[in-house]
Amino acid sequence: MDNVLYFNAEKDRDGQRFDVLCAYLGGKAWQDSSSFYAALEKALKNSDTLPDCIIVYVASGEINNCLHYWENKELHDSFLGRLSKNNVCFTKALYFIELRDGRFKIYEGYTSSPNPFQLQTKDVTDFYSKGLHKLAERNNVLHIAPAGHTFKHPSGRISKMFIQSRDIAATETELQFVANGFRTLVKNVDWLKIKTVYIDTMGIYSIVKEAALTAGCSANIESYHSYDSLKELNLPSDDYLVVISASTSGGMARDLINRGFCKDKIVTLIDVKARSSLSHVLIDLSSTGLLQGVSNVDGNETDIELVGEHFSYRAKPPKQVTLGIPHKPKHLLDILKDFCITGINPINQRVDAIGKSPLLSLKPANLHASGKFIDWLNEELKWSLSSSIDTVVFSDDGASEVLAQKALDFIKNASGDDKAPSLFKWPNINKEDLKNSTGVIVVTAFAGDGGKLRQISRDLREYESKTIPRHFLIGVGLPQSKGSWKKLEQFLVRNATPRFYNFSVWKVLPLGPDNIKKSWDELAELAAKADNASTSPLEMITPDEAAKCYEALSNYIEQARDSLLPNANGDPLKLTEGFVFFDDNFDHKIDSITQSDTLLSMAAVLQTAREHADPEKCLRPTNYQSVIISPENFLRFNDDILQACILRASQPSELDYSSDHHLSELMKEFLYKVFTRHKHPFGYAALEFAGALAVGKLKLKKEHCRELVEKSVKSIGSESHVLTGFLLMAMPKS
Template sequence: MARFFSFNAIDSCQTTGIHFDALCLTYGNDEDVSSLQFFGDLESSIKKCKVLPDCLVVMASAALATKLHDYWCADHTQQKTIVNRGTKSEFLFIKSYYFYAWCVTKLELIASHVLATQSYDISIEKLIQQGLRYLLEVNEVIQIAPAGHLFKHPSGTRSKVFIQAREMARSEPELFFVANAICLRMGRVLQDAEMVFIDTMGIYHYVREALKAAGNKARIESFHSYGEEMKKLSPPIDSYICVISASTSGGMAGELVNNLGFDPNKVVTLIDVTEKNRCGSVLMPLDTLGEVYVGLLEKGMGTETEIELVGEHFSSKAKPPRTVALGVPHQPKLLGEFLNHFALLGVGKLNSNFGNGPANPKLLCLDASPLTNNLEFTQWLDDEVAWCITLAVDHVIHASDPTSKVIAELAAKRIQEFRQTTIPPAVISHDDLCKESLGNAKGILVVTAVAGDGGGLREISRDLREYICTETPRHFLAAVGLPQTAESWARLKQFLERNPTKRKYGFSNWLMLPVGYDGKDSAWEQLNKLAKKAEGGETAAVEGIDQEIVNESLEQLAQLVFKSHQGFLPKHNGGELALTEGFVFFGGKFETEIQEMKIASSVVYLAIASALQCARELKDVNNQLKSTGYESVVLAPECFLRFNDNILQACLLRACHSSELDYSASPHLSKLMQEFLTKVFDRHSHKYGDAALEFAAALAIGRLKLKKDDLDDVIKFAIARLKHQASPLLGFLLLARR
C-alpha cells in the first residue's frame, strides 16, 4: 500500500522572483513512518526526477511532519546521503528542504533546512494546485470527447468534457491530500458545519476525510444531482456546507444559490472548467491548469454526435472497438529521409547501445557518426549557425559521446568563422561542466547528436541554471530526435526554451521521428520475465502431454528468448525472420539490399514503430489509432494479412500497445483472429506460419488478447498438433493457457 506520493511543481520565489523547481512529497494521515522509510522515500523520489529540483517540500499531518523533521535532524548520516544526492560536481542543486504541516485552514511551515544563502519564499497554495493537477492527469479524471462528439450530461448540458471527480484519489495519501486541499479552501465552514450536502456518494470519502481533518463529525447527506429530490432542498437553520463533485456549466451551483437560497459562501465545486461567473467557490478550475484544458468551454457546431452519460460510470468497453488498418496515410513524412541517411549504417541492433557497451541498452539505438561527413547535415548546421544561433556564443557544451563532440567542434568552427575572430568558442563535455569551466560565459550552445525524450538535454539545462545567470543567451541543438511521441518532443522544446526572461532560448533540430514506447516494459522485457518464470518455476502436469516434453519445451523456450533478445524469435527451422521486396513504408527503396539481406531487423522495426506512432497522432480521427475514454481502437486483423512478411508481423506484435491488440471486447474481431491464428499454428513449418513463435509469445505475455472461448479453441487445436514433440512453440502455447 502506498505510503506517500510525490509530484513536481514549478513556481517563483515571492520575494526575489527567482524561478525554482520543487519536489513535493505528501504523506497520508496517521502513517507510521520509520526513519529508514522516510529517507528511503526521499531517495527514491529524487531518483525519479528527470532533473534535480531546487528544493524539496514534505507535507504531512502536524504530528507526522514533526516526527519526519526530527528524523531529518537526528540522523546526520542519512541526511548527508540525501544532501549528496542533491549535489553535483560539489555544487548544491537541492538547496532547501521544507517541512509543512496541514492545519485545517493553512499548510504551516514548521521547519526548514536551508543549505544556500538564499531560501525560497514559497507560495504553498500554488504548489497544492499543481499537485491537484497532477492527480487529475495521472488518475485520468478528465475525459475529453473525440472530434465530432459531445457529451450530453444528465443536466442536459452538452460539452466537450466529462469529469469523474470520484477518481481523483486512488490511494490513502492522495485522498488525504485532496481532503486537506478542500480544508484549505473551506476549512472554517467545515469546522462549523452541522450538515454537509453532497451531490453524489462518489465524493463521500473526500468530504468525510475533510471533516475529520477539520475536527468535525457533521452528518453528510447526499441528494441526486438533477431530479425532484434536489428541488426539495432548502438551506437548513443550522450551519451547513454544500459540496458539488464536478460541473461543466456551473448550473447546479447556480440553481442552489439563485433558486434554492443557499449561501454562495457555503457552496464549493471540486472541479469545474472555469471559476468565472460561477456561484460559490471552485477548488480546481480547469482553465487555470494549463493549455491542454483551454477550449473546453467552446460550444459545438450543433452537428456533433452526442455521447449520453448516465450516472457516473463510463467505459470505452460500452461499445465495440473501432479498427484501423495501417497503410500509406500513416507513413511519417520524414521516414523516407531518415531511412536514406541511416537505414544501411546508422541503426544498431535492438536493445543495444553504441559507444557505451552493454550499459543502459536502448530498444532503438542510432549511430549518428555518419552525420559528420553528411553534406546535407553539415549544410544545415552552417545555415543554423548563420541564421539562428547567436554570435554571443563563446562556450559550446556537448553530450558525453564522440559524435556530439565532433558536431560541437564543427559548430564552434563555424561560429568562429562568422565572428571573424582568432579565438574559437570553448568546447566542453557535459562530464567536465562546472561553474569554473564556464568562466564569464556570454552565450552558450548545447549540442547533442541524438536525443530521445531529451533527458540529457534537460540535465544540461538544469546544470546551466546553477552555473550561469538566467539572462545569458543559450541555444540547444539536437541533430536527430527519436522521441516516443511528438507531444514529448514538444514538451522538451518547451522546457528548454522557456525561462524567466521575456525572451525564449533557442532550439534547433535537423530530423525528428517519433517511434513510440521504448521504455523498460517493452515486449522484449516481458518475454524475458516469462522466460525466467518458465526456466525457474515448477511446471504443473498437463493432461495428455508427457511431463518430460512439457519441461523440455519450457527449457527450449527460455533459451530461445534469451538468445533472441536483440532481435525477433526465429522461424520454425531456426532461420531469421526476413523482409521481402515491396514494403510500403520503404517506398520502393532498398530493393537490392533487401534481396541481399542487408537491411537489419531493427530498421524494419523502426519503420513499423514510427508508422504506428504516426497512426496514433494522425489528425484524421476516423483513421487514428488512438483510444479515448469513449471509444477503444484496435489494429485491424487484416493488417496481419496485408503485412504478411514474417518480420512485419513480428514488428506489429512488438510495437503495438497491448490495448491495440485487445480483441476480447469484440466477438467478431476475436473470431477473425482465432481463424487466422489457427492457420498460422497449423502451418508453422511452412512460410505462412514463419512468425508462429511471435504470435504464440504475444498470447503468452498477454499482448495479444482474444475472447476466452476463442483463445481456448486456438490453443487446444495447436497443442493437439504439437504435443508429441518438445518445441519452444509448444512451450509458449502452454504458458498462454488461462
C-alpha cells in the same frame, strides 16, 4: 500505497524563474527515518531537474516526527549530498509546511546561502493549488467527447466535456492531499459547526469524509444523487455544507442558490472556471491546459448519455485501425537513407559510451558522414547562431564531440578575433568555466525525451552568473511522442527573460512508449515459468513431452535476447521487397535490411498512427471506445518480420480482441492458420504470435483462446516442440 505525492512548480523572483519541487508525504512516510528520507529521495529522483527549493507538505500531527526524522545525521547528510553537484549546492532551501487548523505553517528545514529562497504563505498556497491542478491532469478527470459525439448530462445539458471527480485521487496519499486541500484552500467554512454535508454523488464520499476527519468534524454525509433528488432537498435549519463533485456550467449551484442555499456554504470540487458568485471552486480547470482543443457543439453529434458518473456508451465496439500510407512518418525515409543497413545498432545492443542497452539506437558515424545533415548544420549555424556565443558544451555520449568541434570551428571562423571559443564536455563543467562566457551552444547528436538535456540546462543556469544567450542543437530526436518532444522544447527555451533560447533539430522520429523493450523481459519471465512447469494443461500432451516443449521454448527465447524470435525452422525473420513505407528505396538491397531497421520503421509508423489528426485513422483510445490494430493488418503486412514488429511495437490494449466476439473469432481463425502452417512462409511468425498470446499481450476471448490452443496443438503435435511449448503456456487457466 505510494507514500509520497510530488510535483514541480515555479516561482518568479527578481526577474528570474526558480524551480520548486513540492512533495506531500503520506502515512507510510512516517514509519521511521528511513521511510521519511526514502519518500523525499523518490520525489527528488523524479524531479525534472535539481530544484532551487524543496517544499514538503506535512499533515497535521506529523510535524514533530518530521523534524525529528530530519535530524538523523547520516541520512540528512546523504540527502543533502544529492542536492549538490561539482561542489555546488543547487537547492538553496528546504521548507516543511504543516497543514494545521486549515492554515499553512512554515518551518525552515535547511538553507544553503545568506540569501535563501524566501517563502511566503501565498507561495505555499499557490503551490498547493498547482498540485491539485496537476493531479487533475495526471488522473484524467476531464473527458472530452470523441469526434462526432457529445455528452448528455443528467441536467439535460449537452456538452463536449464531462468531469469525473471521483478519479482525482487514485491512492491513499492523493486522497489525503485532496482532502487537506479541500479543508485548507476553501475558506470561511467552520467545520466544527457543520451538522450535515450534502454531496451530489457517492463518488466523492471518501474525499469529503477524509476532509471532515482531518478537521475533527463528525457531520453526517448525505448524498442527494445529482439532479434526481435535488428538488427534494430542503434548506436545513442547522449548519450545513453542500459539495458538488463537478460542474461545466454552474447549473447545480445556481439552482441551490435560487432555492435559498448560501453560496458560502456551497463548494464545487472541480469546475471549468471559478464562479465566486455561486460557490467556492477547489480546482479551476481554466488554470490548466486541459481545456485546450475543446470544440463547440454543432448539433449534429451523437449523444453519449451520462448516468450519474457512468457512461452508457461502453458497449460500443472497438474501433479498428488499418495501417497505411496516411500513417507514414514524416522523417522516416530521410533518416533511413542515412542510417538504414549500416547505421542502426542491433536490437538491445549495449552502447558503452552511455553505459546502456537501448532497444534501438543510431550510430554516430552515419550522422557525421551524412551530407544532408552537414549541409543543414552549416545553414543552421549560419542563420541561427548568435554572434555572442563563445562557449560550446557537448554531452558525454561518444557521439556529440564531433558535432561540437564543428560548431567550435564555425564560431572561430565567424568571429574573426584572436580569442578562441571554449569547448567543454558535460558533466565536466563548473562555475569557473562559464565565468566569462557571453553565450553557450549545447550540442548533442541524439536525444530521446531529453532527460540529459534538461539536466545540462539546469546545470548551466546554476553556473552562469547571469542570463546569457543559449542555443540547443540536436542531430536526431527519437522521443516517445510528439508531445514529449514539444514539452522538451518548451522546457529548454524558457528563461528569466522575455526572449526564448534557440532550439534546433535536424530530424525528429517518435518511436512510441518505452515499453516496447518490455516484450523481451516478458519473454524471459515466460521462459523462467516454463523452466519450472512440470505438467501439461492438455491430456494429448504427456508431461514428458511437455517438458521437451518447455525446454525448447526456453532455448529459443535465450537465443533471441537481442533479436526477434526466429521461425519454427530456426531461421531469422527477414523482409521481402515491396514494403510500403520504404518507397522502393531499398528493394535492390533488401537482403541487407536488418531487424532493427524494420523494427524502428514499424515502431515509428505505429506512433504516427497514435498521433494522427484524423479520428478515424488515429490509433488512440478514448474512455468511451477502445481502439485495436485491425486483423487486416496481418494480411496486408504478410512478411513474417513485419507481423512480428507490429506485435512487438504495439501496446497491449491495441492487441486486445477479447472485448468483441467477432474480432476474437476472426483472430482465432487467422492464428490457427499461422500455427498450422508454421513450416511455410505464411506461418513464419508463428512463434512471435504464440509468444504474444502466451505473455498476455495479444488477447482473445478465453473460450476462443482455449479452442485455438487445443485445436492447434492437436494439429501440430510434436512437429514443433517450441511452438507447442508456447501454445501450452498460452492455455487459459480454467
